[in-house]
Amino acid sequence: MASGRGGIPGPSRPCRLPLLFLPALLPLLVLLAFSFSPSSAVAAAASPGAMHNNNWAVLVCTSRFWFNYRHMANTLSLYRTVKRLGIPDERIILMLADDMACNPRNNYPAQVFNNENHQLNLYGDNVEVDYRGYEVTVENFLRVLTGRHESAVPRSKRLLSDEGSHILLYMTGHGGDEFLKFQDNEELQSHDLADAVKQMKEKHRFKELLIMVDTCQAATLFSQLHSPGVLAIGSSMKGENSYSHHLDSDIGVSVVDRFTFYTLAFFEKLNMYSNASLNSLFNSYNPSMLLSTAYYRMDLYERPLNEVIVR
Amino acid sequence: MAPPLSPPALRRLLLLVLSLLITSVAAENVEEFTEELLLRPLPDRKALAHFHFRSSAPPSAAPSRHHHHFPKAIAQLVHQFHIKELELSFTQGRWNYEQWGGYDPMSTNYAKPPGVELWATFDLPLGEIDATWKNLTHTLSGLFCASINFLESSTAFSSPRWGFKLNEGNLRYGALPREAVCTENLTPWLKLLPCRDKAGIASLLYRPSVYKGYYHSQKLKLASSKSFGIILDQTLTVVLQPDSVRGKQLHSADGQLQPSWSMKDLFNRKLSGKCLVSKSSRVFFEIEKNIVDKVDKSGTEASWTNEIFVLSSAPDRVLKEINNMDGHSSSICEYDVSNYNEDAPLDVGVTWKLPLIWSCTPAPYHANRFLMGSGNERGSISLSFISTNMHKQLFDVSNDCSIKAVVFQVVPWYVKGFLHIDEYPPDANQGFDIPSALVTFPEFNSSRSYPETDSLFVSPLLRTFKEDGVVKSYTEVLLVPLTTPDFSMPYNVITFTCTVLALYFGSLLNALRRRTGEEERELKKAGNPTMLICLPVYDAHISCVI
Numbered sequence: 001m002a003s004g005r006g007g008i009p010g011p012s013r014p015c016r017l018p019l020l021f022l023p024a025l026l027p028l029l030v031l032l033a034f035s036f037s038p039s040s041a042v043a044a045a046a047s048p049g050a051m052h053n054n055n056w057a058v059l060v061c062t063s064r065f066w067f068n069y070r071h072m073a074n075t076l077s078l079y080r081t082v083k084r085l086g087i088p089d090e091r092i093i094l095m096l097a098d099d100m101a102c103n104p105r106n107n108y109p110a111q112v113f114n115n116e117n118h119q120l121n122l123y124g125d126n127v128e129v130d131y132r133g134y135e136v137t138v139e140n141f142l143r144v145l146t147g148r149h150e151s152a153v154p155r156s157k158r159l160l161s162d163e164g165s166h167i168l169l170y171m172t173g174h175g176g177d178e179f180l181k182f183q184d185n186e187e188l189q190s191h192d193l194a195d196a197v198k199q200m201k202e203k204h205r206f207k208e209l210l211i212m213v214d215t216c217q218a219a220t221l222f223s224q225l226h227s228p229g230v231l232a233i234g235s236s237m238k239g240e241n242s243y244s245h246h247l248d249s250d251i252g253v254s255v256v257d258r259f260t261f262y263t264l265a266f267f268e269k270l271n272m273y274s275n276a277s278l279n280s281l282f283n284s285y286n287p288s289m290l291l292s293t294a295y296y297r298m299d300l301y302e303r304p305l306n307e308v309i310v311r
Numbered sequence: 312m313a314p315p316l317s318p319p320a321l322r323r324l325l326l327l328v329l330s331l332l333i334t335s336v337a338a339e340n341v342e343e344f345t346e347e348l349l350l351r352p353l354p355d356r357k358a359l360a361h362f363h364f365r366s367s368a369p370p371s372a373a374p375s376r377h378h379h380h381f382p383k384a385i386a387q388l389v390h391q392f393h394i395k396e397l398e399l400s401f402t403q404g405r406w407n408y409e410q411w412g413g414y415d416p417m418s419t420n421y422a423k424p425p426g427v428e429l430w431a432t433f434d435l436p437l438g439e440i441d442a443t444w445k446n447l448t449h450t451l452s453g454l455f456c457a458s459i460n461f462l463e464s465s466t467a468f469s470s471p472r473w474g475f476k477l478n479e480g481n482l483r484y485g486a487l488p489r490e491a492v493c494t495e496n497l498t499p500w501l502k503l504l505p506c507r508d509k510a511g512i513a514s515l516l517y518r519p520s521v522y523k524g525y526y527h528s529q530k531l532k533l534a535s536s537k538s539f540g541i542i543l544d545q546t547l548t549v550v551l552q553p554d555s556v557r558g559k560q561l562h563s564a565d566g567q568l569q570p571s572w573s574m575k576d577l578f579n580r581k582l583s584g585k586c587l588v589s590k591s592s593r594v595f596f597e598i599e600k601n602i603v604d605k606v607d608k609s610g611t612e613a614s615w616t617n618e619i620f621v622l623s624s625a626p627d628r629v630l631k632e633i634n635n636m637d638g639h640s641s642s643i644c645e646y647d648v649s650n651y652n653e654d655a656p657l658d659v660g661v662t663w664k665l666p667l668i669w670s671c672t673p674a675p676y677h678a679n680r681f682l683m684g685s686g687n688e689r690g691s692i693s694l695s696f697i698s699t700n701m702h703k704q705l706f707d708v709s710n711d712c713s714i715k716a717v718v719f720q721v722v723p724w725y726v727k728g729f730l731h732i733d734e735y736p737p738d739a740n741q742g743f744d745i746p747s748a749l750v751t752f753p754e755f756n757s758s759r760s761y762p763e764t765d766s767l768f769v770s771p772l773l774r775t776f777k778e779d780g781v782v783k784s785y786t787e788v789l790l791v792p793l794t795t796p797d798f799s800m801p802y803n804v805i806t807f808t809c810t811v812l813a814l815y816f817g818s819l820l821n822a823l824r825r826r827t828g829e830e831e832r833e834l835k836k837a838g839n840p841t842m843l844i845c846l847p848v849y850d851a852h853i854s855c856v857i
């Protein structure tokens with residue numbers, strides 16, 4: 001920068017340079033100013049030159065007990081969608097806090113439905129769950145994100161992403177203002193999540209990260225994020241609850257949440273070769289149907305919203 | 312001097328010798344895979360289906376050998392952890408020893424306790440075994456999508472020297488009674504088979520049927536040595552209630568018929584061919600000896616079709632048990648799946664013509680375990696043995712009432728103590744599970760031999776029936792409600808303490824800093840008799856004018 005005081009773009013100062021150079025300098029200044037992310041000049045943009053070459057998904061259901069069947073169905077619906085659209089089991093980390101399909105209360109053993117018409121068995125024949133039951137804890141979740149495991153932990157339970165990865169992180173359960181409840185006995189706070197994402201960014205564990213949260217007051221969970229390259233969608237704003245969609249009188253509990261239901265409705269129309277964009281996903285959320293406002297945080301995200309989520 | 316062989320003859324001889332050499336070498340180094348299914352009707356209107364898959368890999372010096380259909384994950388597991396024998400079972404449901412028998416190879420080998428049970432013997436110096444066990448539990452947890460890694464801590468596993476199996480200290484045993492078993496455990500288990508669940512006998516596994524059963528247990532058994540290589544046995548034992556309409560018929564005179572069922576009723580599909588890489592693929596239908604007994608008493612010979620029941624199709628072979636002291640022996644009807652294909656699928660089943668009630672031979676004693684009393688101090692675990700008089704029938708020893716039984720049970724230490732607050736599981740108020748106890752009767756042997764009609768090939772399933780198996784029973788899992796601390800107490804304590812401290816320090820500071828009488832004293836000092844007039848001014852603060 002020609003002002004001679006170092007590389008920080010400061011406010012324009014009265015300059016002694018001849019006016020001739022100003023028009024030439026101005027677009028240069030503007031260009032440089034926009035290329036720096038709003039957070040800090042030193043942290044700069046996403047790793048330069050890293051090409052997107054793999055996709056990962058981390059799907060977490062944090063609730064246990066039979067009446068939280070819908071959270072399991074939410075997560076399994078996303079699991080099925082993500083598998084259908086091309087991410088293999090080896091690149092999916094599925095964490096389910098309880099067993100619904102083979103639960104003694106389930107009238108339909110080995111089957112989980114997200115709709116009362118029972119058309120689609122989400123559990124299928126080929127499900128692979130990486131973290132089950134009591135293993136779904138805040139500690140294990142943060143270990144998965146940051147990659148700091150004990151040496152004995154097998155590869156199928158690790159998130160082996162690199163700087164070319166696009167990661168989808170989906171969390172569902174009961175939550176509140178700046179927290180998400182795990183297993184009815186501990187909480188994940190928003191600053192813990194922000195810290196884990198920051199560690200991930202520093203260790204180049206993702207190129208772009210999409211966080212989707214379907215809980216009450218979901219948007220507060222990512223209020224503390226400050227790493228670039230992260231896009232976050234929550235099912236409701238602070239002070240709002242997220243509601244379930246409908247009750248299945250055969251199974252006896254609600255089977256899916258509204259936000260996930262509409263997200264799925266969007267994805268069911270797609271296949272592996274579609275070119276839909278995130279923009280159209282956001283536009284498909286209708287607050288009156290959701291009974292809450294789906295909130296998305298885009299300020300940390302650099303590209304405009306026209307890319308396919310799983311490609 | 313004999314004339315030398317002409318060059319073409321020499322070449323031919325050389326070729327012959329070479330080919331013999333190659334085939335002999337190849338025969339030893341070939342991986343084999345066999346699949347079998349055993350079906351048996353049970354006395355309480357249910358049906359037992361037992362799938363048995365055996366894969367064997369020949370011994371090799373280097374662990375980096377190319378595999379054809381032996382699963383590479385298992386070969387690597389055996390080499391990395393130096394495993395001699397390993398058995399891992401995932402079970403849901405309880406084997407009903409009263410109704411389904413306790414004295415046959417099926418209940419001895421394949422009746423497992425609920426949850427996950429893992430035991431392994433290692434070929435390592437004794438000091439390294441615990442660390443290897445820990446790594447093994449983690450690896451198996453990743454391989455089979457279960458929380459087997461909870462067996463890593465020393466409170467969860469044990470190293471019995473003679474209670475479980477006789478060994479020199481290199482055996483480790485662990486069980487997780489509350490582990491759920493569902494499709495995600497079956498998926499990787501099926502992926503170890505060469506044909507997965509796409510072809511062959513495993514294609515029958517319709518998941519909703521399997522998990523709707525009364526008992527299902529999938530087991531993986533490994534044995535490895537330098538002489539025979541690695542043998543992997545995968546078995547799945549399911550007890551199902553056949554759903555057929557035909558099962559609800561009432562016979563005119565004698566009461567309710569047993570349900571007539573076939574493979575289509577049990578699994579919703581028929582068998583349309585074998586797995587092409589399998590060396591043999593067979594379906595067995597077992598007719599127990601008590602059924603044979605009753606059929607014989609009614610006059611006809613118990614073959615696949617008689618007055619009481621008839622099988623859906625003629626078997627390829629009928630094998631009768633040999634060497635049975637009792638006189639009557641069970642028989643097995645064998646069907647070879649390679650004779651069937653998509654156009655003519657195999658659907659083995661039984662149709663009952665007359666009602667029949669029979670019972671399966673029980674173990675010498677029924678072993679049950681239950682809780683008595685209440686609480687940590689006055690509670691106890693009781694084991695009860697009820698004699699079935701079976702041993703008297705078998706051995707005809709009327710005076711000798713003593714039987715040797717070995718009981719092996721693992722009780723966690725915290726049943727009598729307290730855990731640290733963060734060691735409690737999230738739903739601690741449900742209680743703690745104590746794994747099943749194993750009761751062995753070493754004097755009784757449950758093996759059965761069947762004639763080996765094919766000298767080149769012996770069915771692995773029948774071979775396991777022939778192996779020496781002592782009679783074993785597992786008791787129930789216990790759920791013990793232990794005293795749990797009030798988990799909200801830390802929060803309560805912090806709140807109360809902070810409130811008390813705030814009140815204390817607040818009032819202390821207030822008392823120290825308050826200047827209530829100060830202004831009046833100041834004024835008195837100044838000695839002014841005039842009054843203090845304090846007036847509110849426009850911007851709502853009081854200014855005092857002297």
